[in-house]
Amino acid sequence: MKHLLSTASLAHADASAILDTAEEMSAVSTREVKKLPTLRGRTVVTLFHEDSTRTRVSFEAAAKRLSADVMNFSAKGSSVSKGESLKDTVQTLEALGADAVVMRHAAAGAAHQLAAADWTDCAVVNAGDGTHEHPTQALLDALTLRRGRAAAAGVDPRGTDLAGMRVLIVGDILHSRVARSNVWLLHTLGAEVHLAAPPTLLPVGVEHWPAAVHYDVDVALAAEPDAVMMLRVQAERMGGAFFPSAGEYTRRWGLTDERLAVVERLPGPARDGSGAMILHPGPMNRGVEISSAAADSPLNRVLDQVSHGVSVRMAVLHLLLSGDRGPDRAAEAASPAADPSTDRSRP
Amino acid sequence: MxxxxxxxxxxxxxxxxxxxxxxxxxxxxxxxxxxxxxxxxxxxxxxxxxxxxxxxxxxxxxxxxxxxxxxxxxxLPGLVDLHTHLREPGREDAETVETGSRAAALGGFTAVHAMANSTPAADSAGVVEQVHRLGREAGWTRVQPVGAVSVGLAGERLAELGAMAESSAAVRMFSDDGMCVHDPVLMRRALEYVKAVDGFVAQHAQEPRLTAGAQMHEGAVSAELGMPGWPAVAEESIIARDVLLAEHVGSRLHVCHVSTRGSVEIIRWAKSRGVDVTAEVTPHHLLLTDEQVRSFDPVYKVNPPLRTAEDVEALRAALADGTIDVVGTDHAPHPDQAKECEWVDAAMGMTGLETALPVLIATMIETGAMDWRRLAEATSARPAQIHRHAHLGRPIAVGxxxxxxxxxxxxxxxxxxxxxxxxxxxxxxxxxxxxxxxxxxxxxxxxxxxxxxxxxxxxxxxxxxxxxx
Known part of the structure; x- marks a missing residue:
C-alpha cells in the first residue's frame, strides 16, 4: 500500500491491518506520553484546498504523535482559481522535503491524480475529494463499529471484522463522500449496509451499490440496524432544490426524539435491547438531521469517532511511511519497551 | 429550393x-x-x-x-469532417488553422468544417472570411467555416446568417456547437431562417438546466465517483424537440455528436416520419466508455461525455445501418495546462483528426460492423451531401x-x-x-x-x- 486514496480499492486484508494497527495506536493515546518515535525525521504535509479544521487537526495530531514534522499548506479554492496548478503546488511541497501529502480537495479525484501522475513520489492520503471519498472517515467509523460490538460482547476487537452487522446510513447520500467510503468499506468488512434518504439525495446508479435502499427511515429502522449513521445536511440543499424545507426533512428523515425512542429499544450490538449505536461524522446540525436528545444520548458515539480518527490516521501514516503492513511492528513500536534505536522505519 | x-x-x-x-x-x-x-x-x-x-x-x-x-x-475518397475545432482566431496557443490543417491532411481529410466557437466567435462575415482565407493560404486541406447561429454563441439572438452565407466563405452550416441552442423559439427561428440560404442548423443537443455543473455521464460510474452527472435525457429531450421543430417548419437539422442509445432511437423514429434530419457520431463515442473516467485523467473529459458500453454498441449499429449518417471528429485541441489539472477544472474535448480513421477501422471494419464502402459513405459522401458540396465526397471514378x-x-x-x-x-x-x-x-x-x-x-x-x- 503506497497511497490511501479510496475504500473502493481497499482490500479486506489492508483494511483489517489498518484497524488492528489503529488499536495499537489507541493504546498510545491513553498513555501519559502520547508519542512514538516511528516517523522521526519524516515530513507530513497537510494540503487543504478546502476548509476542514477537524480533519486537519486530526491528521496533524496523528502525525505529531508519531514524531513526524508537520507542515500545513492552505490553498483555498481550486488551483486554477488561484493561478497555480496542482502539479506546481505538489512539486513545491516535494522540494520542501515532504514524504507524505494529506490532501483535502473540492474536486473529485484530485488525490488520485496526484498519486497517478509522475509529479511526485510522496505517499498520498486522501482526506476527502469532492463528493467522491473520505477513506479515513470510513475507517474510523469502522473502528467505532468494531469496538462497539467487541465491547458489547466482551471480546478483543483485534482480528475481527464487521460480518453480521447491519448499518443504516441516513441523509444526503448523493453529495456525501463519507457515505460512499462507508458503503464500500463496511461492505468489504462484511457488514450489511442500508441507506435511507429522499430520492433526490440518492445518486442515479445507486441500485448497483452493495446496499439496500429505503426512502422511509421508519421502515429502515424496523430492519433493526446495529448502528445508525446520520449524515449532515448542507444548508444549500434546502430551500426547494432537493427537498421542500428543513422542517419536512426533519420530520421524514431526521433522528427525532420519537425515532430516538425506537433506536433505544433496538437489539443493538449487544443483542439485549440496549439500543443501536448512533454515529455522525460531525459537525452535527442539532434540530435538523439529529435532535438534541439524540446528539447527547449515551448511544451516540460521536466523541469516540473523533478520538478513533486520530488512531486510524496514525495507523495509516505509520503503514504508508514505515513500509510496515502488519500490526505487529506497530505493537512493538507502541510497547514502552521498544527501543527507538532499533526503529527500522527511520530513513 | x-x-x-x-x-x-x-x-x-x-x-x-x-x-x-x-x-x-x-x-x-x-x-x-x-x-x-x-x-x-x-x-x-x-x-x-x-x-x-x-x-x-x-x-x-x-x-x-x-x-x-x-x-x-x-x-478511399478524401475524408470530409463536418465537426472540427481549429481554435483560430483567439486561441492560437491551442491550434491554428495551419496546424489543424496539417493534422487533417495527415488524418486523410481533404475538407474540414471549422466550428464557430473561436474568440471572437465566427458569428460575422469578417470572421468566417478570415478563417476561410487562412485555410486557403495553408493549403493542406479545404477549410470550410461554420457560422454561429446566435451572436457570440450566447443563444439569445440570431447572428447575421445571411451575411455569412453571402460572404466569400459561403457558409451553409450554422452551429453554436459547444453551446446548445436551447431556447425553443430561437431554434425555431434559426431553422426557418436558414431555408433562405439553403443552409442547415447543426445542433449541440444539451439541455443546460439538466447539465448544470455536469462532469461525466450520469450512471453507475458517476454514482460511485461522486461526480455531477450529464444524463442521457439532457441530449435526448433536445433532439426530440428539434426533430419536431424541423418537421414543423420544414427545415434541415443536423445533430452533432450523438452519444446515447436513446438519441439513436429518436433519430430513427424521426427519419421514419420523413423529418429532414441527419446525425453524426464521433470516433471516441464509438470506442471509449465512462469506465475510463475512473482514472480521473482529464484527457477523457469531453462533451457530450463518454457513455456506457451499451450506448457504444447502439452507436456502432446505427452508424452501420445509416441511422447515423456521418462520422465527425469533434477534434478539440487544448493546451497541456487545460488538461493537467483537477478534473472539474479541466477543459472538455479531445483531439481526433489524426486518429479518426484508425479508430473507425478498429471499431467498424475489424469488427465486421461495416465495409469500406459504407465507411467511405459515412466519412466522405454523406457529409459532403449534407453540406451540399457538389464536387466533394465524390466516388472514385474517372472524371x-x-x-x-x-x-x-x-x-x-x-x-x-x-x-x-x-x-x-x-x-x-x-x-x-x-x-x-x-x-x-x-x-x-x-x-x-x-x-x-x-x-x-x-x-x-x-x-x-x-x-x-
Whole structure:
C-alpha cells in the first residue's frame, strides 16, 4: 500500500491491518506520553484546498504523535482559481522535503491524480475529494463499529471484522463522500449496509451499490440496524432544490426524539435491547438531521469517532511511511519497551 | 429550393498549377481488387490499365509523373469532417488553422468544417472570411467555416446568417456547437431562417438546466465517483424537440455528436416520419466508455461525455445501418495546462483528426460492423451531401475530383500524441495500439501527404516552412 486514496480499492486484508494497527495506536493515546518515535525525521504535509479544521487537526495530531514534522499548506479554492496548478503546488511541497501529502480537495479525484501522475513520489492520503471519498472517515467509523460490538460482547476487537452487522446510513447520500467510503468499506468488512434518504439525495446508479435502499427511515429502522449513521445536511440543499424545507426533512428523515425512542429499544450490538449505536461524522446540525436528545444520548458515539480518527490516521501514516503492513511492528513500536534505536522505519 | 448559388469557394490557389500527374499503383479502391489510378489536373484521369498506359505516354513526352506504390493499401475518397475545432482566431496557443490543417491532411481529410466557437466567435462575415482565407493560404486541406447561429454563441439572438452565407466563405452550416441552442423559439427561428440560404442548423443537443455543473455521464460510474452527472435525457429531450421543430417548419437539422442509445432511437423514429434530419457520431463515442473516467485523467473529459458500453454498441449499429449518417471528429485541441489539472477544472474535448480513421477501422471494419464502402459513405459522401458540396465526397471514378486517401489497414501503431501535427496533446488514445495508417492524401490531385508524412501543401508550404518559396 503506497497511497490511501479510496475504500473502493481497499482490500479486506489492508483494511483489517489498518484497524488492528489503529488499536495499537489507541493504546498510545491513553498513555501519559502520547508519542512514538516511528516517523522521526519524516515530513507530513497537510494540503487543504478546502476548509476542514477537524480533519486537519486530526491528521496533524496523528502525525505529531508519531514524531513526524508537520507542515500545513492552505490553498483555498481550486488551483486554477488561484493561478497555480496542482502539479506546481505538489512539486513545491516535494522540494520542501515532504514524504507524505494529506490532501483535502473540492474536486473529485484530485488525490488520485496526484498519486497517478509522475509529479511526485510522496505517499498520498486522501482526506476527502469532492463528493467522491473520505477513506479515513470510513475507517474510523469502522473502528467505532468494531469496538462497539467487541465491547458489547466482551471480546478483543483485534482480528475481527464487521460480518453480521447491519448499518443504516441516513441523509444526503448523493453529495456525501463519507457515505460512499462507508458503503464500500463496511461492505468489504462484511457488514450489511442500508441507506435511507429522499430520492433526490440518492445518486442515479445507486441500485448497483452493495446496499439496500429505503426512502422511509421508519421502515429502515424496523430492519433493526446495529448502528445508525446520520449524515449532515448542507444548508444549500434546502430551500426547494432537493427537498421542500428543513422542517419536512426533519420530520421524514431526521433522528427525532420519537425515532430516538425506537433506536433505544433496538437489539443493538449487544443483542439485549440496549439500543443501536448512533454515529455522525460531525459537525452535527442539532434540530435538523439529529435532535438534541439524540446528539447527547449515551448511544451516540460521536466523541469516540473523533478520538478513533486520530488512531486510524496514525495507523495509516505509520503503514504508508514505515513500509510496515502488519500490526505487529506497530505493537512493538507502541510497547514502552521498544527501543527507538532499533526503529527500522527511520530513513 | 436554393435562392443563392454556392460560389466556387474551393477554387484552387494559384501555386497548385505545379502539381505533377500522379500514378498510384496497385491500390484497392474501397477494398476491392487492386488497380492503378492516374491523377491529373485535379481529377481522376484514368483507372486500371489505362492509367498506367497514359502515365507511360506522359513520361515519354517528358512530363514528370510521380509514381506512388500502394500495394496492399486501400484507396478511399478524401475524408470530409463536418465537426472540427481549429481554435483560430483567439486561441492560437491551442491550434491554428495551419496546424489543424496539417493534422487533417495527415488524418486523410481533404475538407474540414471549422466550428464557430473561436474568440471572437465566427458569428460575422469578417470572421468566417478570415478563417476561410487562412485555410486557403495553408493549403493542406479545404477549410470550410461554420457560422454561429446566435451572436457570440450566447443563444439569445440570431447572428447575421445571411451575411455569412453571402460572404466569400459561403457558409451553409450554422452551429453554436459547444453551446446548445436551447431556447425553443430561437431554434425555431434559426431553422426557418436558414431555408433562405439553403443552409442547415447543426445542433449541440444539451439541455443546460439538466447539465448544470455536469462532469461525466450520469450512471453507475458517476454514482460511485461522486461526480455531477450529464444524463442521457439532457441530449435526448433536445433532439426530440428539434426533430419536431424541423418537421414543423420544414427545415434541415443536423445533430452533432450523438452519444446515447436513446438519441439513436429518436433519430430513427424521426427519419421514419420523413423529418429532414441527419446525425453524426464521433470516433471516441464509438470506442471509449465512462469506465475510463475512473482514472480521473482529464484527457477523457469531453462533451457530450463518454457513455456506457451499451450506448457504444447502439452507436456502432446505427452508424452501420445509416441511422447515423456521418462520422465527425469533434477534434478539440487544448493546451497541456487545460488538461493537467483537477478534473472539474479541466477543459472538455479531445483531439481526433489524426486518429479518426484508425479508430473507425478498429471499431467498424475489424469488427465486421461495416465495409469500406459504407465507411467511405459515412466519412466522405454523406457529409459532403449534407453540406451540399457538389464536387466533394465524390466516388472514385474517372472524371471525379482527385481527393483521395491511401490507408494501410494492416499497419498497427501505438498512438504518440507528441508526434501529432496538431498542437493538442490531449489524445485519449495515447499509448493505445490502433490499426491503419494513412500513407498518402491527395487534395485535388496534389500529394499533401506521402509515405505517411507531410509533403507539400497546395500553396507550397512544408512541415518546416509556412511561407511559400
Amino acid at each position: 436554393s435562392t443563392i448559388s454556392q460560389p466556387p469557394h474551393f477554387a484552387a490557389p494559384s501555386a497548385e498549377e505545379a502539381t505533377a500527374p500522379v500514378l498510384i499503383r496497385g491500390a484497392r479502391p474501397y477494398g476491392d481488387e487492386p488497380t492503378d489510378l492516374l491523377l491529373r489536373a485535379g481529377r481522376i484521369a484514368a483507372l486500371g490499365a489505362q492509367a498506367a498506359a497514359t502515365a507511360a505516354e506522359l513520361a515519354e513526352d517528358g512530363t514528370p509523373v510521380l509514381t506512388v506504390e500502394a500495394a496492399g493499401q486501400i484507396a 471525379e475530383t482527385a481527393d483521395l486517401v491511401l490507408v494501410d489497414p494492416a499497419e498497427r501503431r501505438t498512438v504518440r500524441p507528441e508526434e501529432h501535427a496538431t498542437k493538442g496533446r490531449n489524445s485519449p488514445y495515447a499509448g493505445r495500439e490502433l490499426p491503419g495508417r494513412v500513407r498518402a492524401t491527395f487534395l485535388e490531385g496534389h500529394p499533401v501527404v506521402l509515405d505517411g508524412a507531410l509533403a507539400t501543401s497546395r500553396t507550397g508550404r512544408t512541415a518546416d516552412r509556412t511561407v511559400a518559396p
